[in-house]
Amino acid sequence: MDNGRGSGVGFLKSSKVRNAEEAIGQSEGLLTVLRLTQADIKPAEDALQIAKRFFDSNQFAKAFHAAKKAESLAITLDERFGGYQKAAKALQSRIDSMRRLGLRTEELETFLARAENYLEARVLVERAEQEGRAFQERAEQASNAIFLAELAIESLGEMRGPADPEMFADGAASELGESLHEATRQLALGDPEGATKVAKDIEANATRLKELYLDSAKSLDATEAQITYLRGEGVLTNGVEADLKSAREMLDKGSIEASIAVAVRIQGELEVIGNSYRKATTGIADAEILYGRLQREGFHSYEAEVALRDAKRSVREGNYARAVEFLERALHAFARRTNAREALGRAIEETRKRAQFLRGSGLSFLPDIQEVLTRAEREFQNGNFVGSSEDLRIATVLLDQVFRAPTGKK
Numbered sequence: 001m002d003n004g005r006g007s008g009v010g011f012l013k014s015s016k017v018r019n020a021e022e023a024i025g026q027s028e029g030l031l032t033v034l035r036l037t038q039a040d041i042k043p044a045e046d047a048l049q050i051a052k053r054f055f056d057s058n059q060f061a062k063a064f065h066a067a068k069k070a071e072s073l074a075i076t077l078d079e080r081f082g083g084y085q086k087a088a089k090a091l092q093s094r095i096d097s098m099r100r101l102g103l104r105t106e107e108l109e110t111f112l113a114r115a116e117n118y119l120e121a122r123v124l125v126e127r128a129e130q131e132g133r134a135f136q137e138r139a140e141q142a143s144n145a146i147f148l149a150e151l152a153i154e155s156l157g158e159m160r161g162p163a164d165p166e167m168f169a170d171g172a173a174s175e176l177g178e179s180l181h182e183a184t185r186q187l188a189l190g191d192p193e194g195a196t197k198v199a200k201d202i203e204a205n206a207t208r209l210k211e212l213y214l215d216s217a218k219s220l221d222a223t224e225a226q227i228t229y230l231r232g233e234g235v236l237t238n239g240v241e242a243d244l245k246s247a248r249e250m251l252d253k254g255s256i257e258a259s260i261a262v263a264v265r266i267q268g269e270l271e272v273i274g275n276s277y278r279k280a281t282t283g284i285a286d287a288e289i290l291y292g293r294l295q296r297e298g299f300h301s302y303e304a305e306v307a308l309r310d311a312k313r314s315v316r317e318g319n320y321a322r323a324v325e326f327l328e329r330a331l332h333a334f335a336r337r338t339n340a341r342e343a344l345g346r347a348i349e350e351t352r353k354r355a356q357f358l359r360g361s362g363l364s365f366l367p368d369i370q371e372v373l374t375r376a377e378r379e380f381q382n383g384n385f386v387g388s389s390e391d392l393r394i395a396t397v398l399l400d401q402v403f404r405a406p407t408g409k410k
Contacts, residue, residue: 020063024051026071135192142192145199146183152206153177159213162252171254172209176202209256216251216260220244223266230270235277236318240266276320283327284311290334304333341380348376348392354399369398 051066153176157169179202187195223244227237243266251259287308291301307330314323355369376391 020051020055020061023064023068023071024048024055135190138192138196139187142183142187142195142199145196145203146180146187149176149180149183149199149202149206152203153180156206156210156213159210161213161217162254164252168252168254172213172256173206173254176206176209212256212260213251216247216256216263219260219263219267220247220251223263223270226267226270230274230277233277235273235320237270237273238318240269240273243269273320276324277315280311280315280320280323280327283324283331284308284315287311287327287330287334291330294334301333304330307333344380344389344392347396348373348380348388351392351395351399352377355395358399369395372398 047066047069051063051069054063054066153173156176157173158165159168159172162168179198183195183198183202186192186198227241227244230237243262247259247262247266250262291304291308307326311323311326311330314320314326352373355366355373358366358369372391372395376388376395379388379391
């Protein structure tokens with residue numbers, strides 16, 4: 001019994017020893033391999049040393065568990081290091097890619113230095129890679145926007161029509177080129193959003209200027225045709241022609257917005273000139289016909305004649321607005337004359353009614369009053385308004401005496 005029990009105890013002890021030796025040997029072999037890498041395996045080595053001390057002190061069970069712990073730590077550290085290496089490789093690839101785009105990578109490169117262990121390093125590196133990827137995507141969008149803006153500027157500078165394409169391109173695209181440099185600078189400074197906005201604004205402005213150029217060219221051509229038409233009618237447009245030439249020169253130099261502003265102003269001025277010319281010439285013709293009829297009626301006005309003469313001179317000089325002003329003076333003179341004639345006619349009619357009221361009264365000089373009134377009417381019809389007015393005044397004085405006579409007797 002005792003021998004059997006002793007033999008059993010010996011077998012159990014030798015099994016523990018063997019298990020501990022195998023565990024220590026397996027862990028040590030694994031650590032020997034890992035030492036060839038850059039992995040930090042010190043925690044596993046410490047655990048292995050503890051296992052060996054337990055073994056030396058015949059604590060084989062503890063030695064076995066310490067060896068297994070060393071093995072587990074070694075495997076874990078190796079996995080962490082492998083994950084770190086993978087993340088670091090991805091980050092390095094991202095950094096290299098960003099460098100090729102000319103992007104700043106200093107912040108990404110400092111992530112590794114901040115890590116205290118592989119687990120933390122892996123987390124930091126993976127986060128850095130994600131942030132770098134997101135930043136690179138925004139930077140690539142900005143780069144594409146800058147490229148499209150550059151194409152838009154080139155398209156603007158290659159517009160057909162300018163007499164000197166090179167001078168036009170320098171003038172039209174100079175400000176846009178400066179903005180393009182600003183977009184590139186913002187991207188280099190790490191502001192892809194700002195760079196994208198500037199680039200898109202450049203593209204939009206370049207497209208707008210191309211449309212404005214075409215509109216300006218069409219507007220100037222239409223203005224030139226309008227000038228030709230007005231000159232065919234006899235309208236003087238010398239000042240406007242000089243402005244048209246200036247607008248074309250602006251357009252050839254690339255000052256597109258200034259050119260179209262001048263073109264719009266010229267069109268407005270031509271419309272005013274044309275309207276003033278037609279109003280003046282038509283008005284003068286109508287005024288001469290009216291004045292001729294009034295002259296046949298005995299009306300003569302020095303003021304109207306001077307105004308018509310000055311209006312004609314202003315038309316010859318091309319000052320049509322001034323001609324309209326002189327014409328209005330003549331028309332005012334006609335109006336005053338017409339008003340005076342109408343007032344004289346009404347006064348004659350009223351005086352005739354007063355004289356008819358005395359018919360049958362036996363008044364001895366009533367026939368004289370009627371004769372004077374008849375002469376006043378005849379002179380009025382013949383256009384002798386001065387003589388008619390004098391005769392009417394005589395008839396009015398006589399009638400006033402008749403109507404005041406009864407009051408005087410009292």
